[in-house]
Amino acid sequence: MQSIILVGKPNVGKSSLFNRMAKKRIAITSEISGTTRDTNKTEVDIGSKKAFIIDSGGLDESDELFKNVKKNTLKVAKESDIILYLVDGKLTLDEEDRSFFYSLKKLNKPIALVINKVDNKKDEERAWEFINFGVKEIFNISVTHNIGLDELYDWLEQFLNETSLVPDEEQDLEDFLEHYDENKQELQFKEIDQNHIRVGIVGRVNVGKSSLLNALVKQERSVVSSIAGTTIDPVNEAITHQDKTIEFVDTAGIRKRGKIQGLERFALNRTEKILQNSQIALLVLDADEGFNELDERIAGLIAKYYLGVIIVLNKWDKSELDFDKTVKELKLDRFKFLAHAPIVSVSALSGKRVHVILDKILQVFENFIQKIPTSKLNNLIESATKAHPLPHDYGKLVKIYYAVQYDVAPPKIALIMNRPKALHFSYKRYLQNKIRKEFDFEGVPLIIASRKKGSKENDENG
Structure with a gap:
């Protein structure tokens, strides 16, 4: 099972976030800086997936004890799969935080900057200063008031392994697209006894x-x-x-x-x-x-x-x-x-x-078992992308060439794109909501896979 580590300087709310994600009080929290010195670990649910969440000691070098705490934290971070770097949203941008953050970024793991204690509009304005970190993924949260955590969970979920056992998902998509004819009216799906x-x-x-x-x-x-x-x-x-x-x-x-x-x-x-x-x-x-x-x-x-x-x-x-x-x-x-x-x-x-x-x-x-006509699906996708254009990927244009349903029970839709990995989870959710609104998918999951034409590069989300 994959692991998510909470990293940051002392007293930024790592243990409070740990307890919130675990849905129980495990880590001791206090106003005293450096309360957590060893790492705590527990299993949590992130959406429909599972992971270990790790609460680490604060990054500090004020004395010999804290230097050892920092050393242990960095060691565990190297062994973890995803890193959440927490900062205190009520404080100003800290160069030491920037230094710690970029040293962790060099590990080439998914990493997000999480600004905690953003409790009001004034805090939100101050949080804009952290844009200068130059990091793409930034989340404003308030652990105390349970604000902003849904977006953070959605981001985490895309990096976690599927706990589902949908058989041969990749092969299903590969086989379908290999034999897919854009001009063909009737698409072939797996046999379902409808009675x-x-x-x-x-x-x-x-x-x-x-x-x-x-x-x-x-x-x-x-x-x-x-x-x-x-x-x-x-x-x-x-x-x-x-x-x-x-x-x-x-x-x-x-x-x-x-x-x-x-x-x-x-x-x-x-x-x-x-x-x-x-x-x-x-x-x-x-x-x-x-x-x-x-x-x-x-x-x-x-x-x-x-x-x-x-x-x-x-x-x-x-x-x-x-x-x-x-x-x-x-x-x-x-x-x-x-x-x-x-x-x-x-x-x-x-x-x-x-x-x-x-x-x-x-x-x-x-x-x-619903089958969406390809023409209607593409009209919807075209309308949705015009109303809310796809974000650029580091200045590069992101395009959806066409969409096609490639299976039923549950319904699965492929988006054929030029840069499939650039399709952000929030935009994918936006498209899911648009599809659900147009076609009745009450009670069923809707799987969307982004796919690059002619290669195996893809990204899926259920």
């Missing part, structure tokens, strides 16, 4: 997955109990809805890693295998009990396999949550990488609104 939909039901223990399965198939197919972890073996059941066969698999509930015991270890492995063979996942959450970090990890499994997804808020009849506020929390905070997912509130025990899920499954499946 059979495979749906995995996932969630942590005791959120009501078995009750939901019973309500969906209208029979006592899965054993229901208040004892957490009743379901161990996957339970399959198929029904017909609007002439489509929907095959449900109720998976065993997932516990925190430290609490997975005995047979449940096998259940977790089986759950992953079921997701590999599913097309759509129902992520079941307990609206009465609330949501936690484990829900986010399970959501990450769905993103990992590029599945269609519907978020099901179960036990809504017992909940005191506000629906609109809950949707906002899930899409903008907890499950940003599943922001495209529709959210349905139900009561599995009473069967209230469960029928809505069946109709939503059909809608999401249609989006999952």
Whole structure:
């Protein structure tokens, strides 16, 4: 797994950012300069991917102790994959920071300048001074107020290895483009049985997955109990809805890693295998009990396999949550990488609104296998690039020659360009949003690959 190191002078907020990214208090933070002396390391989720985050001691040479701390920090930085150099946005530009930054830049690793403590407009104006660093990637953040971190996470995610297991992705694209005829009207995609939909039901223990399965198939197919972890073996059941066969698999509930015991270890492995063979996942959450970090990890499994997804808020009849506020929390905070997912509130025990899920499954499946006409796609891309031109790459013009969908389930789009590596993640996201707005891709991931015609140079993002 790749590692991200937080580097900077003492008291710039490295440990606070470390704790924020870890979503728990691990590193000790204080106003005392040099509180962190050794490196802390923990696993974190960055979007749908995983990485190790490392909190390092401050770069300082004021005494013998700090010189050793600095030496250790630089050693760990050389072994890390990505470097985040933090500075204090409330202070002026520091030549010592510039020197440290450029010594790290020589390591030829992805590196960003992160300006912390940018809490207000005045701080933002001061942060402009750091443009003089001459670095391309600069992020203004406030760890204390949780401001600006989404952009930083998006930047980090593009450098992390895919945790998904989409088979032969590179070969699929190579084969498609090799045989692609721009004048051909009908494009060939992989064969999909459009009358059979495979749906995995996932969630942590005791959120009501078995009750939901019973309500969906209208029979006592899965054993229901208040004892957490009743379901161990996957339970399959198929029904017909609007002439489509929907095959449900109720998976065993997932516990925190430290609490997975005995047979449940096998259940977790089986759950992953079921997701590999599913097309759509129902992520079941307990609206009465609330949501936690484990829900986010399970959501990450769905993103990992590029599945269609519907978020099901179960036990809504017992909940005191506000629906609109809950949707906002899930899409903008907890499950940003599943922001495209529709959210349905139900009561599995009473069967209230469960029928809505069946109709939503059909809608999401249609989006999952949707084929966009090449002419319409290119008209959209042309309009989008005119409205918001592509940024230059160090003064060089960046062009998209044409766009073409090269697969379905999930939908995958190739952008044929002159400089594919220059397509910034933020612009790629802009195009994704434009495509989603024009064509209905609710509930499904949208993969965009930038590709240079006639070479293997490409860049992908799901």
